[in-house]
Amino acid sequence: MLDNPLRKFECDGTILGFSKLIISDENYVYKYLFNKSNWPNAEAGVELLKEFDPDFYVDMYRTDNYLCYITNKIDFIESHKVRTLIPYKDTVCAHLALYKQFGSFVTKRDLCPSNILFRKSDHRPFLIDWDQIEYFKTNEECYKFYRVELCCNYFWHQRYRYTQEQCEEAFDMEWEKLQ
Numbered sequence: 312m313l314d315n316p317l318r319k320f321e322c323d324g325t326i327l328g329f330s331k332l333i334i335s336d337e338n339y340v341y342k343y344l345f346n347k348s349n350w351p352n353a354e355a356g357v358e359l360l361k362e363f364d365p366d367f368y369v370d371m372y373r374t375d376n377y378l379c380y381i382t383n384k385i386d387f388i389e390s391h392k393v394r395t396l397i398p399y400k401d402t403v404c405a406h407l408a409l410y411k412q413f414g415s416f417v418t419k420r421d422l423c424p425s426n427i428l429f430r431k432s433d434h435r436p437f438l439i440d441w442d443q444i445e446y447f448k449t450n451e452e453c454y455k456f457y458r459v460e461l462c463c464n465y466f467w468h469q470r471y472r473y474t475q476e477q478c479e480e481a482f483d484m485e486w487e488k489l490q
């Protein structure tokens with residue numbers, strides 16, 4: 312097990328005032344989620360991450376105060392450069408890899424531009440932020456979720472300078488391939 316960098320800051324009191332903390336060292340990123348009631352599905356989310364991307368996931372700590380999950384630190388392409396290097400279609404496919412793996416049962420939430428990192432060296436995508444998950448009852452519900460997350464968010468339009476319609480068209484094309 313890795314050293315826990317938060318130990319340096321631990322005291323005898325109870326943590327009340329904040330709910331998450333993200334620390335990185337040379338090789339790893341440690342995400343601490345405090346006050347478990349704020350994160351009812353976090354542990355299930357971390358389990359999904361472990362299954363989805365075992366080369367990215369490193370470890371998890373659990374204490375009475377927090378849950379911490381650790382991922383490899385990625386040297387990623389700066390967000391303002393992503394548009395010219397990574398087509399929107401590739402971003403959609405990187406997210407639909409979740410659908411390929413988990414089908415219309417469950418996925419991670421927050422499929423927003425800030426939660427996908429593309430490694431500088433080879434443009435391999437990494438999905439981050441597994442604190443919350445979404446369950447579905449039907450494939451239609453699942454389709455709507457991915458479509459809304461990947462097409463309707465203003466931040467996607469801004470990143471790719473796409474209209475809502477352009478996003479939807481590109482999304483539907485990739486979705487169809489998986490049906």
Ligand SMILES: Nc1ncnc2c1ncn2[C@@H]1O[C@H](COP(=O)(O)OP(=O)(O)OP(=O)(O)O)[C@@H](O)[C@H]1O
Nearest residue numbers: 331333340342382383384385386425426439440441
């Ligand atoms: N494995 C990683 N490698 C490199 N950077 C990372 C990694 N994980 C997280 N980060 C950096 O930390 C930021 C925040 O991570 P994350 O998305 O998990 O937290 P968050 O809950 O969205 O927090 P915030 O609201 O502060 O963005 C990311 O946008 C990214 O810059």
Ligand SMILES: [Mg+2]
Nearest residue numbers: 425426439440
């Ligand atoms: Mg995030």
